[in-house]
Amino acid sequence: MSKPRAKLPFSEETSQAMLIRVLRPLVKLALASGFNFTAFTTVLRRLYIEVAEKEFALPNKQQTDSRISLLTGIHRKDVNRLRGLALDPSFLTVGVSQTSRILARWLADPLYCDAEDRPSALPRTSSDGSPSFESLVSDITKDVHPRSILDEWLDRGIVVLDEDGRVQLDLSSIVPNAGDDARRHYFTRNLRDHVQASVMNLMNEPPPYFERAVHYDGMSPALAAWLDELARQESMTLLLKLNKIAHQAIKDDPGGSSRWIAGLYIMTEERETDPAAETASNQEIDE
Numbered sequence: 001m002s003k004p005r006a007k008l009p010f011s012e013e014t015s016q017a018m019l020i021r022v023l024r025p026l027v028k029l030a031l032a033s034g035f036n037f038t039a040f041t042t043v044l045r046r047l048y049i050e051v052a053e054k055e056f057a058l059p060n061k062q063q064t065d066s067r068i069s070l071l072t073g074i075h076r077k078d079v080n081r082l083r084g085l086a087l088d089p090s091f092l093t094v095g096v097s098q099t100s101r102i103l104a105r106w107l108a109d110p111l112y113c114d115a116e117d118r119p120s121a122l123p124r125t126s127s128d129g130s131p132s133f134e135s136l137v138s139d140i141t142k143d144v145h146p147r148s149i150l151d152e153w154l155d156r157g158i159v160v161l162d163e164d165g166r167v168q169l170d171l172s173s174i175v176p177n178a179g180d181d182a183r184r185h186y187f188t189r190n191l192r193d194h195v196q197a198s199v200m201n202l203m204n205e206p207p208p209y210f211e212r213a214v215h216y217d218g219m220s221p222a223l224a225a226w227l228d229e230l231a232r233q234e235s236m237t238l239l240l241k242l243n244k245i246a247h248q249a250i251k252d253d254p255g256g257s258s259r260w261i262a263g264l265y266i267m268t269e270e271r272e273t274d275p276a277a278e279t280a281s282n283q284e285i286d287e
Contacts, residue, residue: 002208053068119169232266
């Protein structure tokens with residue numbers, strides 16, 4: 001069982017360097033969205049107060065404005081003014097949730113998969129009770145008409161109609177063609193979960209979460225593109241397998257408060273040549 005480290009394994013200078021590297025792409029996103037420095041620091045101030053209040057209280061003692069001020073460096077009057085304000089809105093819209101659940105069922109339920117465990121091409125409707133796109137949607141929600149979802153998914157390229165008029169799922173288009181709400185949701189959820197796992201691994205011994213990556217530098221664009229495509233195929237295969245296992249196992253699960261996440265990311269990046277790096281190994285596997 002992991003236990004909190006008595007002392008974190010890095011100095012203030014190291015923490016600063018780590019945060020600069022991690023926050024740089026978020027600052028890029030903020031600037032691209034017109035979210036300026038003043039707005040960014042306002043969010044950080046409230047977030048510092050919330051985290052200090054909820055996660056750094058002393059055992060059996062009430063967390064006071066003075067102690068939060070001491071922990072965060074924020075003036076006590078600002079702590080008193082901002083403390084308790086809601087700061088964690090959910091970006092999981094009803095539409096995004098329904099879409100995810102429908103897709104998860106189509107990808108995992110034997111009723112909607114073929115003999116090779118691939119999502120079946122489904123007729124739009126069925127008069128004899130056999131699996132159809134209408135029954136798939138109705139299994140998840142009665143609040144939205146299946147035709148409305150079909151029209152939306154056709155527009156986004158998530159599904160296509162084959163020559164027999166059956167609804168065919170296009171796996172490659174599930175996320176890339178998602179709407180803005182879905183992209184914001186997946187960005188927020190996936191990045192938060194990955195950062196949370198990394199932070200807990202730094203703060204606890206032994207690290208409680210599996211987190212590994214393979215890095216290769218100094219390769220040709222052609223090789224990088226080939227590896228990228230291969231990794232996408234292998235990763236999707238793994239995620240589909242895990243989804244199917246989880247979908248079947250949860251049917252007999254008594255339920256509880258645990259949340260399980262398995263995620264993968266793949267990135268190819270063009271970088272300027274660093275002469276100092278030429279002497280270093282061009283490969284690395286995280287341990």
